[in-house]
Each structure stands twice: as C-alpha cells, then as structure tokens.
Amino acid sequence: xxxxxxxxxxxxxxxxxxxxxxxxxxxxxxxxxxxxxxxxxxxxxxxxxxxxxxxxxxxxxxxxxxxxxxxxxxxxxxxxxxxxxxxxxxxxxxxxxxxxxxxxxxxxxxxxxxxxxxxxxxxxxxxxxxxxxxxxxxxxxxxxxxxxxxxxxxxxxxxxxxxxxxxxxxxxxxxxxxxxxxxxxxxxxxxxxxxxxxxxxxxxxxxxxxxxxxxxxxxxxxxxxxxxxxxxxxxxxxxxxxxxxxxxxxxxxxxxxxxxxxxxxxxxxxxxxxxxxxxxxxxxxxxxxxxxxxxxxxxxxxxxxxxxxxxxxxxxxxxxxxxxxxxxxxxxxxxxxxxxxxxxxxxxxxxxxxxxxxxxxxxxxxxxxxxxxxxxxxxxxxxxxxxxxxxxxxxxxxxxxxxxxxxxxxxxxxxxxxxxxxxxxxxxxxxxxxxxxxxxxxxxxxxxxxxxxxxxxxxxxxxxxxxxxxxxxxxxxxxxxxxxxxxxxxxxxxxxxxxxxxxxxxxxxxxxxxxxxxxxxxxxxxxxxxxxxxxxxxxxxxxxxxxxxxxxxxxxxxxxxxxxxxxxxxxxxxxxxxxxxxxxxxxxxxxxxxxxxxxxxxxxxxxxxxxxxxxxxxxxxxxxxxxxxxxxxxxxxxxxxxxxxxxxxxxxxxxxxxxxxxxxxxxxxxxxxxxxxxxxxxxxxxxxxxxxxxxxxxxxxxxxxxxxxxxxxxxxxxxxxxxxxxxxxxxxxxxxxxxxxxxxxxxxxxxxxxxxxxxxxxxxxxxxxxxxxxxxxxxxxxxxxxxxxxxxxxxxxxxxxxxxxxxxxxxxxxxxxxxxxxxxxxxxxxxxxxxxxxxxxxxxxxxxxxxxxxxxxxxxxxxxxxxxxxxxxxxxxxxxxxxxxxxxxxxxxxxxxxxxxxxxxxxxxxxxxxxxxxxxxxxxxxxxxxxxxxxxxxxx
Numbered sequence: 001x002x003x004x005x006x007x008x009x010x011x012x013x014x015x016x017x018x019x020x021x022x023x024x025x026x027x028x029x030x031x032x033x034x035x036x037x038x039x040x041x042x043x044x045x046x047x048x049x050x051x052x053x054x055x056x057x058x059x060x061x062x063x064x065x066x067x068x069x070x071x072x073x074x075x076x077x078x079x080x081x082x083x084x085x086x087x088x089x090x091x092x093x094x095x096x097x098x099x100x101x102x103x104x105x106x107x108x109x110x111x112x113x114x115x116x117x118x119x120x121x122x123x124x125x126x127x128x129x130x131x132x133x134x135x136x137x138x139x140x141x142x143x144x145x146x147x148x149x150x151x152x153x154x155x156x157x158x159x160x161x162x163x164x165x166x167x168x169x170x171x172x173x174x175x176x177x178x179x180x181x182x183x184x185x186x187x188x189x190x191x192x193x194x195x196x197x198x199x200x201x202x203x204x205x206x207x208x209x210x211x212x213x214x215x216x217x218x219x220x221x222x223x224x225x226x227x228x229x230x231x232x233x234x235x236x237x238x239x240x241x242x243x244x245x246x247x248x249x250x251x252x253x254x255x256x257x258x259x260x261x262x263x264x265x266x267x268x269x270x271x272x273x274x275x276x277x278x279x280x281x282x283x284x285x286x287x288x289x290x291x292x293x294x295x296x297x298x299x300x301x302x303x304x305x306x307x308x309x310x311x312x313x314x315x316x317x318x319x320x321x322x323x324x325x326x327x328x329x330x331x332x333x334x335x336x337x338x339x340x341x342x343x344x345x346x347x348x349x350x351x352x353x354x355x356x357x358x359x360x361x362x363x364x365x366x367x368x369x370x371x372x373x374x375x376x377x378x379x380x381x382x383x384x385x386x387x388x389x390x391x392x393x394x395x396x397x398x399x400x401x402x403x404x405x406x407x408x409x410x411x412x413x414x415x416x417x418x419x420x421x422x423x424x425x426x427x428x429x430x431x432x433x434x435x436x437x438x439x440x441x442x443x444x445x446x447x448x449x450x451x452x453x454x455x456x457x458x459x460x461x462x463x464x465x466x467x468x469x470x471x472x473x474x475x476x477x478x479x480x481x482x483x484x485x486x487x488x489x490x491x492x493x494x495x496x497x498x499x500x501x502x503x504x505x506x507x508x509x510x511x512x513x514x515x516x517x518x519x520x521x522x523x524x525x526x527x528x529x530x531x532x533x534x535x536x537x538x539x540x541x542x543x544x545x546x547x548x549x550x551x552x553x554x555x556x557x558x559x560x561x562x563x564x565x566x567x568x569x570x571x572x573x574x575x576x577x578x579x580x581x582x583x584x585x586x587x588x589x590x591x592x593x594x595x596x597x598x599x600x601x602x603x604x605x606x607x608x609x610x611x612x613x614x615x616x617x618x619x620x621x622x623x624x625x626x627x628x629x630x631x632x633x634x635x636x637x638x639x640x641x642x643x644x645x646x647x648x649x650x651x652x653x654x655x656x657x658x659x660x661x662x663x664x665x666x667x668x669x670x671x672x673x674x675x676x677x678x679x680x681x682x683x684x685x686x687x688x689x690x691x692x693x694x695x696x697x698x699x700x701x702x703x704x705x706x707x708x709x710x711x712x713x714x715x716x717x718x719x720x721x722x723x724x725x726x727x728x729x730x731x732x733x734x735x736x737x738x739x740x741x742x743x744x745x746x747x748x749x750x751x752x753x754x755x756x757x758x759x760x761x762x763x764x765x766x767x768x769x770x771x772x773x774x775x776x777x778x779x780x781x782x783x784x785x786x787x788x789x790x791x792x793x794x795x796x797x798x799x800x801x802x803x804x805x806x807x808x809x810x811x812x813x814x815x816x817x818x819x820x821x822x823x824x825x826x827x828x829x830x831x832x833x834x835x836x837x838x839x840x841x842x843x844x845x846x847x848x849x850x851x852x853x854x855x856x857x858x859x860x861x862x863x864x865x866x867x868x869x870x871x872x873x874x875x876x877x878x879x880x881x882x883x884x885x886x887x888x889x890x891x892x893x894x895x896x897x898x899x900x901x902x903x904x905x906x907x908x909x910x911x912x913x914x915x916x917x918x919x920x921x922x923x924x925x926x927x928x929x930x931x932x933x934x935x936x937x938x939x940x
Contacts, residue, residue, distance in 0.1 A: 001311060001896050002508075004903055019315045019516050020337040020502050039336035042355045044068070051079075059355040068356065069375045080104055084375040091116050095374060098125075105130055113391065117381065119400035120391045127151075133160055145398050145407030146424045152411070161185060162414035173427070175411045175420045184209075187415055198223075198429045198442055210234065216431050218442045223449045224431070235526050238269050239434075246276025250456075250525050255512050257286055257522040261456045278453050278461035288877070290515035290522055291317055292497055300324060304496075317515050319498060337516065339500035349482070357501065359491055362482045369481045378488060384481050392477075408469070421469055428468065435528035436475040441466050456524045458485065458494030474530045490532030492519060505533045509904050511874040558681040561674070562739055566825070568667065568674040569720055569737050575664040582657035675719040678740070697744065697819030699769045703833035704822070705799060707735030711833050714820045717741060724799055725827040726840050728777045733799060736830075740823035748817040749773075751787040754808040755796060757835040765807060766835025771819055772811070775842040777829075779803045784842055796839040799831045804839055868918045875901050898926035 005014040009031060014024045021039025028034045032052060035045045045065065047056045053073055058065040072082045076097055083096035091114040099108035111124040127140035135156050143149035148169065155164040165176035177196045180189040182204065192198035203213040208230075216224035225242035235256055240247045249269035251260035260283045265275030272281035285293040294303045305321035307313050315333055322329045332341035338357070342349040352361040358377065361370045367385035374380045383389045388401040396409040406424060413419040417432040426445050433439030437458075441450045453461040458473035472478045473494060477486045484491040490499045502516035513521045513535055520527035520535055527537045703711040707722035717723070717738055725736040749772040758764040770776075772788035779795040788811070795803035824830050824843045831838040876897050902923045905916055 001899065002903070003899065004906075006906075010906075017337075017502075018313055019317050021335045038355075038357070040334055042336075044355050049073070071375070076100060077104055086373065086375050086380070088372055093372065093374065093380060101130065103130070103134070105134070111393070113381075117389065117391075117400075119403050119405045120381065120389055120398060124391075124393060131156070135160060135162075139395070141396055141409065144396075145405040147396075147407040147409060147422065150409070157181070159185065165411060165413070165419070167411075169422070176413055179414055190413060190419070192419060192429045193444065197444075197447075198431075200224075200431060208234065216440055216442075218429075218447055218449060221447070221449070223442060224440060224451070226433075235523075241276070244277050246279070252523070253286075255522075256526060257284070257290075257512065258456055258525055259284055261525070277451075280455060280461055282455065284522070286522055289317070290512045290518050292319070292518070292522070295497070317517050319496065319517070322496060337502040344483075344495075351500070353501075357504065359501075362484075364482055367481060369479065379477075379486055382479065410471075418471070418475060423468065425468070430469075432475060434525070436530065437473050438466060438469065438471050438475055441468075455494075457497035457519065458492070458524070474528060476530065487530060487532040492529075492532065497524070499532065503533070507535070508900060509871065511877065514900075554681070554684050557684065558678070561677040561681040565671070565674040565678050565720065565739065566737070568671040569722075572664065572667040572671050572720075575660050575667050579657055579660035579664055582660060671720050678719060697742070697748075697771045697774065697821040698832060699750070699817065699819055702768065702770075702820070705831040705833060705838050714822070714832070715743075717820075717822060723822070723824060723830045725824050725829050726797070726799060726831070727827045728782070728797060728829070728840060731801060734827075736825045736827055738822050739825050742821040742823065743818065745816060745818045748814050748819055749788070750812055750814050750817065751790070752808075752810040753787065753790060753806060754810075755804040755834050755839065756807050757804060757837050759805075764835055766804075766833070766837070768832055768834055768839070770841075774821075777840040777842075798837050798839060800837075802837075804834065804837065868915055871904065871919065872901070872922055875904070894926040894930040898923045898930065901926070 001018070003016045004012055007013050007027075011027055011031065012025055014022070016022050017039075023039060024037045025033060026035040028048075030048075030052065032048055033046065034048075035043055037043045043060055043065075045058045045060065045062045046054055047058070047062050049055050054071050056062065056067060056071070057069040059068055060066060067087050069087060070085050073080065075082045077100045080100060081097060083094055085095075086093045092112075093114065094110075094112040096110050096112070097106045097108070098110050099106070101107045105128075107128055107130075109126050111126075113121050113124070115121045122144075124142050124144060126142065127138075128136060129138045131137045133156075136154055138151055138153050140151040141149060150167055150169045152175075153166045153168075154162060155166075157163050159181075161179070161181055163176075163179050164174070167173040167175060174194040175192065177191040177193060178189070179187070179191075182188050186204050186209070187202050188204075189202070190200045192200075197219055199217050201213075201215045202211060204210065205212050210230055211228055213228070214224065214226045215222070222243055227238075227240040227242070228236055229238040229240070231237050231252075233252075233256060235252050236250055238247050238249050246263050246265055247269065248261065248263055249272075250258060253259050262272035262281040263276055263279040264271065264273045266273060272279070274281075281298050283296045287293050291306060292304050294301050296302075301324070303323045304319050305323065306319060307316050309316055315337055318331070318333050318337060320331055322331075327345065329344045330342070331339060334340045334353070336353075336357070338351070338353045338359075340351050340353075342351070347365040349362060349364040351359055351363075354360045354373075356373075356377065358373050359371060361368060363369075368383075369385060370383045371379055372381040379392055381389055381391055386401070388399055391398040391400075395411075396407055398405050398407050400406075409422045410418045410430075411420040411422070417436055418430045418438070421428045421430050421441070426443070429440075429442040429444060430438065431440035431442075433454075437452075437454055439452055441452075442448070450465045452465045452472065454473055455461055460472065466472075470478050470480070473485055474487065476488075479486060479491075482491075483495060484493055484500065487499075489504060490501050492499050497519055498517045499519060500517075506516050507513045510521070512518075515522075520529050521537070527535050529535050698714050700713065700715045702714045704714050704717055705724045706712055707724055709724075712721070719738055719741060721738050722735040723738060724733065726733045751770055751772050751774075753768045753770065753776075755766050755768075756764075757766045770787045772786065774787050775784040776787060776790065777783075777797045778785050779797050785794075790806055790809055792806050792808055794806045796806065798804060822830060822843050828843045829840055830843060832841055901919055905919050905923075
C-alpha cells in the first residue's frame with residue numbers, strides 16, 4: 001500500500017511506497033522544495049536566490065555537504081541563465097550561454113569538459129538563430145573529432161511545419177529535400193538527399209488517423225513496404241513486411257496487454273511458421289497488478305519471481321529471479337528500489353547510484369562502465385571497459401579511444417526522427433520504425449540497405465545490422481557493456497522487458513501503469529516510454545472524429561474553430577501594430593520637421609473605424625503632402641539630399657502602412673469568417689448535446705467596458721471584440737477577446753443593483769440589472785457571489801482596483817425578458833458600466849448539459865460519467881481480492897482502493913468538478929465499507 005502525507009498547503013511532505021521505501025520532503029517559507037530524503041536515507045538539498053531561482057544543489061546539507069550542481073544568472077542577460085555546472089568530485093562540467101538574441105533565445109552556447117576526460121576535454125561551442133516565429137533557422141556545430149564544423153539551415157511551410165534541411169558541410173549537403181504534409185499536418189512524404197534519392201511515404205486512415213502503410217525507396221529499389229492492420233480498439237494486430245515476405249502478428253488480453261507476438265510467412269495470422277528474416281515466436285503472461293509472470297520464447301519459458309504478496313511485502317513489483325530450464329538469473333535492489341546486483345547467465349554485475357537516482361557505475365563480469373550526467377539529468381559521458389569514452393552532445397557524439405577522437409552527427413526531421421547520420425566514412429540515410437526505433441540505413445555512396453529488427457520489448461532480432469550506430473530501440477542509446485538501454489530518466493533492460501529503477505513520475509490514474517518497473521503498460525506495440533517518465537499510448541482512436549456525428553467530434557471541431565479564431569485575432573492585432581508603428585514613424589518625421597500632428601489620430605490611436613473608407617486616401621495624401629512640404633523646406637540645392645532622404649523614408653513608411661492596412665482589412669475578414677465557424681461549430685455541438693440555459697446575463701443596454709476604454713451595449717458586442725478583463729486573484733488587468741456571445745429570452749428573475757459611484761465626494765449613483773444568478777466579485781471576502789445574495793453595504797470591485805458600495809437591491813420576475821452574456825478568454829471576466837465607473841463581473845463559460853459533457857482520457861473523448869466509471873473500475877480491480885481480504889474487520893481491499901483513488905484526485909487538480917465530486921464520493925463509500933462488518937468482497 002502507498003501512503004502520502006501533505007501539509008496545510010497541499011504539499012507532499014512524506015510518502016511510503018512498497019517499492020521505493022519511505023521518503024520525505026521539506027519546503028521554505030515561499031513554498032519552494034529545499035530538501036528531499038529518498039528510501040536510502042540520502043538527502044539532497046537545494047538553495048535558491050532571492051528571485052526563487054536554483055543556485056546550488058547539495059548531497060547533504062547546503063554548504064557543508066557535497067556540491068552536486070550550481071547555476072548562475074544575469075551576466076549575459078538580466079533575468080536569464082548564464083551557466084549550469086555539474087560537479088563530480090573535483091571535476092566541473094560547465095554548460096554556459098554566451099549570447100542571447102533580442103527575444104532572449106540562447107544563440108551561442110559553450111560546453112566545457114575538464115582535463116580529466118582526456119581526449120574529450122576542451123570547449124564545444126554551438127550557435128543557433130531563429131526566425132520571427134521562433135522556429136530554428138540555423139544551427140552550427142563545432143568541428144571536433146574527425147568531422148569539420150557544420151551549419152544546418154532549416155526551412156518551413158507557411159504553416160510553420162519543417163520542410164527542408166540543408167548544410168554547408170564540404171561543398172554543401174542536402175539532408176531533407178522536401179517534406180509533404182496532409183491537410184491535417186500529418187507527415188505524408190519525405191525526400192532525402194539533393195536528388196531525392198531516398199523517399200519515405202506515409203499513408204493514413206482519414207477517419208481514425210492510424211498509419212496504414214509505410215514505404216521507403218532508394219532510387220528504383222523498394223527498401224521497405226510495411227502495412228499495418230488494427231483491431232477495433234486501435235491496437236496493431238499485424239505488420240506485413242512485403243519485401244521480406246513476412247508478417248509480425250500480435251495478440252492482446254482484455255487490458256490491452258501484449259500476450260502473443262510471432263512472425264509468419266503465411267497470408268494470414270494463424271500461427272508462427274519460422275519463415276522470413278529473423279523469425280520469432282513469443283507469448284507473455286501477467287498478474288493482476290501488471291507484473292510480467294513469464295515470457296515464452298520459441299517454446300522455452302522464462303518464469304519471473306517476485307516477493308510474496310501482502311501488506312508487508314517489500315518491493316513486490318521488483319523481479320528477484322527469472323528461471324529457465326537449467327538456469328536461474330537473480331536480481332537485487334537497494335531501499336530506494338534501484339537495481340544494485342544482477343547475476344545473468346552466471347555473470348555477476350553490480351550497479352552504483354548517485355544521490356540523484358542516476359546510475360554512476362556498472363561492473364559486469366569484472367568490467368567497469370561509468371557515467372557522468374549534466375545538471376538536467378541527461379547523460380553527458382559514458383566510459384566503457386575497453387578504455388574508450390563517449391561524449392553525448394545531443395546532435396553529435398564524440399568517441400575517444402586511445403587519445404584519438406572520432407565524431408558522429410545525427411540529423412533529425414520534422415517528427416523528431418533521425419533522417420541521416422554522418423561519420424568519417426560518409427552519410428547514412430536513416431529511417432525509423434515503430435515508436436522511433438532505428439530501423440533502416442541506406443549508404444549514400446553505395447546504396448546498400450540495412451534493416452534492424454526488434455522483438456516487442458526491444459531486444460534485437462538476430463545480429464546487429466547497423467554496427468555504425470549505437471542508437472536502436474526507440475532511437476535511444478544501447479549500452480553493449482551493460483546490456484541496458486539509456487532512456488534519459490531511467491535505464492531499461494530489453495532482455496526482461498523492465499526498467500531497473502522505479503518510475504519517478506508514477507501515474508496512479510491507470511492501474512496497469514502504476515507498476516513502477518513495467519514498460520509501456522505491458523503493451524510495447526501500442527505504447528512506448530522513450531523518456532522513462534511517461535507512457536505514450538499511440539494506440540486507440542486518438543481522433544474522436546472517427547465518428548463524425550459524435551458529441552466528442554463536435555466538441556473537438558468547436559475547439560479547433562476557437563483555436564482558429566484566436567489565431568485570426570492575433571493576426572488582426574499584429575497587422576494593427578505594424579500599421580500603427582509605420583504611421584507613428586511618419587508622424588515623428590512630420591512633427592520633428594514641420595510641426596504637423598493632425599490627420600493621423602485614427603491610425604495612431606488604433607481606432608481605424610474613425611478613418612472609414614478614406615483610410616488609404618488619408619495615408620496617400622498624408623505622405624504626398626508631407627513629401628511636398630519637405631521639398632519646400634529643404635528647397636535650396638545644398639539641402640536637396642536631406643529632402644530626398646526624408647522623402648524616401650516617408651514613402652517607405654507610407655508603403656509599409658498601406659500594406660499593413662490592407663493586410664489588416666484582410667485579417668478582419670478572416671476573423672469574421674473564423675467567428676462564423678465558431679458559431680456554426682457551437683450550433684452543431686448544441687444540436688448534438690444541448691447547452692444548459694444560460695444561468696447569468698444582463699438586460700439589453702448594459703454597457704460593457706471595451707479594451708480601449710470605450711463602452712458598447714452588451715447586445716452589440718461581437719465574437720473577437722476585446723474587452724477589459726481582470727484576474728481578481730492577482731489584480732492583473734488586460735485585454736481579452738470575446739469567444740462567444742450568449743442570448744436567451746424567457747421568464748427571468750432579475751436584480752437591480754444600485755451602487756455609489758463617487759463615494760463621499762457626492763451623491764452620484766449607477767445601476768445594473770442582472771439575472772439573479774450572475775456573479776459579482778466582492779472585495780471582501782474576495783469571492784464570487786450571485787446577484788441574488790448581494791445586499792446593501794457590500795463592496796464591489798472596479799477596473800481601477802477601487803471599490804463601490806451597494807446602496808440598494810431590488811428583485812422581481814420579468815416575463816419574456818431578453819438577456820445577454822459573454823464568454824471571455826482566459827480570465828473569464830469583464831466589466832459593466834455603473835454610471836461614471838464600472839464593476840467586475842463573471843462571464844458565462846457556456847457549460848454543456850452534464851449528460852453530454854465529454855473529457856479526454858489517454859486515448860479518446862468519452863462522456864465524463866464513463867470516465868469516472870473507468871477510473872473507479874481500474875483502481876478497484878487492482879485491489880480486489882478474496883472475501884477474507886475484502887470483508888470483515890479489515891476491508892484491506894476497500895481501504896487500499898480508497899487511498900489510491902484519493903491520491904488520483906490530488907494528482908489531477910484540473911478534473912471537472914463533477915468528476916472530482918463523484919470520485920470523492922466513491923472514496924467515502926469505500927472507506928465506509930473498509931470499516932464495516934456486513935459487506936462482502938467482489939463488488940465495487
């Protein structure tokens with residue numbers, strides 16, 4: 001059983017876990033985590049500066065313990081990092097930023113490796129540049145090892161999707177010639193090399209979004225033609241390799257755990273037949289909590305052993321023995337659940353971990369491998385038993401052997417997959433398979449094709465067909481000396497299908513994923529865990545519009561339309577800023593040179609409606625008149641040059657302004673279209689799932705405070721208009737767009753609120769008429785209160801942060817009254833006018849009727865009640881036992897279920913309110929059953 005302790009602020013202060021032992025946590029007065037103690041009793045402390053930024057990390061107490069890392073700031077750019085240093089003994093590994101651009105993106109970095117690392121020691125400098133949208137434009141890598149320096153250049157489509165990748169290496173190289181996307185931005189085709197000598201095509205099912213076919217060609221040669229078949233749950237049941245004349249076949253149990261995997265040369269998946277390249281035949285068995293119980297490989301069964309289950313079991317999920325005919329392998333762990341001893345095939349291995357939970361050293365059959373990590377926890381250096389060392393720099397690796405360094409570079413495409421590898425021998429075109437695993441290599445010079453194949457849990461099938469790279473399963477580094485794969489946060493053992501340490505971000509929301517050592521929820525075909533931190537479930541109907549008429553699809557379409565509306569509004573704002581900047585530049589010339597300030601107010605204030613249809617004429621005449629006046633002022637021959645230069649600047653700015661104005665008008669048209677799309681999507685969703693009647697509104701004529709300080713009757717406010725919005729918790733006031741307008745008519749309970757608008761200065765008052773359920777922000781007790789609960793003497797908040805006292809309240813019921821409300825982005829608030837000032841009110845979030853509300857789980861959109869039922873079912877099944885376990889005085893099953901469900905609610909603070917309440921009600925029910933004496937096991 002796992003237990004968790006929290007302080008008054010909801011921060012975890014202690015935890016007990018059967019696999020990782022007891023841990024505790026401490027915080028400073030500002031709520032920052034300052035120390036933690038793991039199951040081994042190892043304490044790590046963190047120190048912060050006055051701005052809350054980490055400055056140092058220690059094993060033990062600050063200053064007196066062992067320094068692990070330190071960070072510095074501000075010397076290159078105020079408020080931004082300068083350097084991060086990892087300390088290992090007396091050696092310092094420093095990763096520094098040496099330059100930022102105007103948007104504070106790091107453009108130059110330098111990594112310094114200490115002299116103790118021999119041929120790897122020295123400085124490694126990288127550079128990057130970005131386009132105005134923040135996309136990586138160029139990337140420069142240093143000349144190190146046996147490779148010269150290189151600068152990569154990236155290009156993008158109009159939608160910001162990566163397109164081409166070129167290089168200045170040698171006489172110039174092209175890694176990605178062209179990338180083609182579908183209308184929904186899925187990768188359809190990628191061409192490699194200057195002459196597109198290698199091509200990959202991806203064919204997708206339009207309804208489900210599943211990959212149906214993947215082909216790779218090298219010139220006229222077909223290197224790959226894989227076809228994917230799925231079951232109704234979206235799990236892959238067959239991968240047909242046409243050139244290889246072989247299919248891989250997969251079977252699953254009711255929890256989508258992989259139970260069988262084999263190859264066949266037959267036309268259908270019926271049985272393994274040992275045909276085709278590197279054939280295999282495996283089956284898998286699991287227990288109720290997701291522990292692998294056995295793997296049968298070509299008829300030979302490996303049986304997994306664990307500590308005996310029970311409330312006092314220690315590391316019940318950590319495999320301790322794996323038995324095969326004539327051989328038993330053993331595994332041992334420390335108190336934090338980390339593998340420290342292993343005997344496999346008679347070879348003993350010992351593993352050492354540092355205080356941060358990273359593997360420092362592995363000694364396998366007497367041969368030592370050691371590691372160094374950076375301050376982000378990524379592995380920086382691996383030292384192998386043969387005396388070589390490898391420095392990992394992300395886009396490149398440097399391997400030093402006997403004082404000689406050799407380099408390998410990796411180049412990635414738009415999907416993050418490696419598309420090419422370069423070493424001293426030349427270029428290999430690379431292609432990834434399932435979950436990014438390194439699959440194909442095609443030699444640029446010879447055209448030779450090599451294909452790597454894997455067993456489901458990541459072991460190679462057959463020999464190593466790609467000896468020039470150590471990147472394999474998931475595209476991650478395979479450590480031959482330890483037999484482990486490095487997956488960033490953890491090490492993974494593909495031979496047994498388990499991680500060798502526990503998941504630091506254990507997901508308690510999905511019972512089959514709560515096993516801290518398991519890989520991919522025991523479904524390595526449909527899911528992956530490339531970072532060791534989170535399972536990525538790639539299976540299942542990820543697109544709710546596989547059923548176009550479903551509520552989920554219509555909810556998604558509405559969200560997409562709203563996103564397009566936000567983008568359209570942003571473009572309107574951007575073009576307006578460009579226009580104002582250009583006009584202000586003209587205005588400065590006019591004011592500085594001629595003292596003219598008239599004629600541009602409608603532009604400089606942003607109120608383009610004041611310019612009307614004559615806006616372009618105003619700009620043209622303003623520029624022309626100004627140029628003429630400058631010519632008069634500088635009419636003497638020796639002043640003509642200045643007149644010419646000023647006139648040239650005026651016409652340039654005028655051209656920029658006219659262009660921006662036209663673009664602004666076009667953007668406004670697109671905004672109107674986007675607004676219409678939102679309305680259509682909302683109406684479609686309403687038709688499929690009726691919207692509950694608006695609970696809060698104002699009568700027509702109620703004035704809304706717009707972002708520019710003007711007022712507009714609420715019935716005239718449109719989607720896309722920007723209103724003044726305030727976050728009452730922080731006091732931040734900003735402009736926010738209206739994302740929906742709500743109107744209803746019928747019998748309404750109304751409240752007239754009369755407020756004092758000038759305090760002790762006079763007798764001025766203002767009134768608002770709202771429906772009884774509309775919420776207003778009270779200065780005290782700082783809460784939202786419905787109009788029906790307001791009373792004289794209560795203070796409401798204004799946009800200026802002051803308060804207005806309510807003088808009188810009147811209530812009545814009106815028949816056939818039309819009322820209006822708004823939905824406002826982000827803060828969900830706006831202000832309504834009360835005479836000379838205003839008050840803060842809440843918007844209407846346009847809630848769906850609860851019977852139709854949908855939520856997104858890990859694979860699909862489902863009704864919220866179905867989501868609740870699934871969470872309850874999974875947690876309950878995990879702790880379900882026999883009657884002696886379930887019932888009577890102990891009720892251990894119900895108690896464990898309640899504890900885990902309550903932790904799930906704590907770990908997911910953004911659950912819909914109704915979901916949260918339903919789950920907490922179930923927690924109470926289970927706790928009552930755990931205490932009772934008359935219930936029986938087997939029911940939830």
